[in-house]
Amino acid sequence: MSLPTLTIGNLTARFPIIQGGMGIGVSLSRLAGAVARAGGVGIISCAQIGFQDPLFEKSPLKANMRAIETEYQKAKTIAGDNGIVGFNIMCATYQYERYVKRCVEVGADLIISGAGLPIHLPELVANSKTKIAPIVSSAKAVKVLLRTWAKRYQRTADLVVVEGPQAGGHLGFSYEEASMEPSVMDQEFGKILKEVAAYEEQFQQKIPVVFAGGIHSREDIDYYLKLGASGVQIATRFVVTEECDAPDSYKQMYLRAKPEDIEIIKSPVGMPGRALHNDFTKRAAKERIPIERCRNCLSLKHCDRKTIPYCISQMLLNSVTEHPNEGLVFAGAQVHRIHEKTTVPALFAEWTGLSETTFL
Numbered sequence: 001m002s003l004p005t006l007t008i009g010n011l012t013a014r015f016p017i018i019q020g021g022m023g024i025g026v027s028l029s030r031l032a033g034a035v036a037r038a039g040g041v042g043i044i045s046c047a048q049i050g051f052q053d054p055l056f057e058k059s060p061l062k063a064n065m066r067a068i069e070t071e072y073q074k075a076k077t078i079a080g081d082n083g084i085v086g087f088n089i090m091c092a093t094y095q096y097e098r099y100v101k102r103c104v105e106v107g108a109d110l111i112i113s114g115a116g117l118p119i120h121l122p123e124l125v126a127n128s129k130t131k132i133a134p135i136v137s138s139a140k141a142v143k144v145l146l147r148t149w150a151k152r153y154q155r156t157a158d159l160v161v162v163e164g165p166q167a168g169g170h171l172g173f174s175y176e177e178a179s180m181e182p183s184v185m186d187q188e189f190g191k192i193l194k195e196v197a198a199y200e201e202q203f204q205q206k207i208p209v210v211f212a213g214g215i216h217s218r219e220d221i222d223y224y225l226k227l228g229a230s231g232v233q234i235a236t237r238f239v240v241t242e243e244c245d246a247p248d249s250y251k252q253m254y255l256r257a258k259p260e261d262i263e264i265i266k267s268p269v270g271m272p273g274r275a276l277h278n279d280f281t282k283r284a285a286k287e288r289i290p291i292e293r294c295r296n297c298l299s300l301k302h303c304d305r306k307t308i309p310y311c312i313s314q315m316l317l318n319s320v321t322e323h324p325n326e327g328l329v330f331a332g333a334q335v336h337r338i339h340e341k342t343t344v345p346a347l348f349a350e351w352t353g354l355s356e357t358t359f360l
């Protein structure tokens with residue numbers, strides 16, 4: 001059976017596959033552009049997006065604002081005429097509003113926002129063509145958010161991303177919940193679909209709901225489509241592609257990963273995160289890692305510089321620069337199922353059953 005398309009307002013992706021935003025430096029223009037070109041939705045991560053700019057160490061915010069434009073333009077060029085490219089912006093980001101406004105200014109097709117509830121997102125994208133999508137992990141969260149948006153802004157989401165406990169990166173669950181049985185999340189997913197349906201009715205518009213976390217195969221995609229999802233968001237599988245923006249040393253860590261290498265760690269953001277066991281996670285479990293330099297990545301509310309166990313920017317930057325073993329390498333719960341390097345067209349060929357040349 002062929003996969004359905006994914007419609008988000010007036011945008012239609014040929015396949016219902018969104019590539020999850022991955023910061024720092026894992027999903028930039030190369031990966032997002034290639035996914036959009038293949039017929040999925042490509043997402044660039046805004047997390048310290050300008051880290052390769054010489055200006056970055058002196059002025060991270062300026063470098064990031066500049067990179068939003070250059071990365072978006074590069075991705076759109078790769079994507080071609082109908083390619084859909086968006087940004088992922090974490091709610092905990094320092095000066096979150098400026099990031100959203102900059103993405104709108106450069107013409108982003110879509111903004112996906114998680115690691116907190118993006119309560120003010122509608123007013124930040126008002127009068128633009130940019131679509132908005134929250135990332136939620138519970139029916140309660142989607143209920144609170146969509147009710148607030150409806151009351152305060154008389155609008156609703158263009159898309160909802162539901163992130164389950166098998167996802168990589170920060171998780172919207174407690175440490176204990178992070179290892180819940182998938183069937184428990186399936187029930188929650190059903191409740192989320194119901195909540196969203198009420199707003200589809202109220203606003204007389206379709207709100208596609210996509211599931212994220214631990215999706216590896218076509219079978220997994222079909223499973224969530226059958227549960228009522230309009231699509232899926234996949235991140236981990238895209239890391240070990242030629243097009244992924246992370247360096248080869250990072251991809252090699254994924255290729256070596258066994259089930260016992262996957263850990264739930266404490267993040268300064270105050271949420272648990274799923275990552276690969278390495279020298280960094282060993283050290284972080286034992287001691288507080290001193291902050292070398294603050295690059296103002298998180299808002300003060302989300303990061304108490306005096307008490308955090310380590311600096312998240314520093315550790316994520318380590319992992320994509322020289323020292324993946326001494327940095328934070330986020331990964332999803334199914335990372336051990338990846339055994340070889342691939343390409344974005346080859347992944348789309350595997351998931352769709354179409355020939356790889358279709359996606360070149």
Ligand SMILES: Cc1cc2nc3c(=O)[nH]c(=O)nc-3n(C[C@H](O)[C@H](O)[C@H](O)COP(=O)(O)O)c2cc1C
Nearest residue numbers: 020021022023167168169213214234235236330332
């Ligand atoms: C390396 C990595 C970095 C990530 N960074 C972010 C991020 O910056 N913001 C975010 O909202 N989600 C982030 N995520 C979560 C993904 O976007 C995605 O929702 C999730 O990983 C899906 O599960 P999967 O990796 O099992 O496919 C990250 C995931 C990974 C693996």
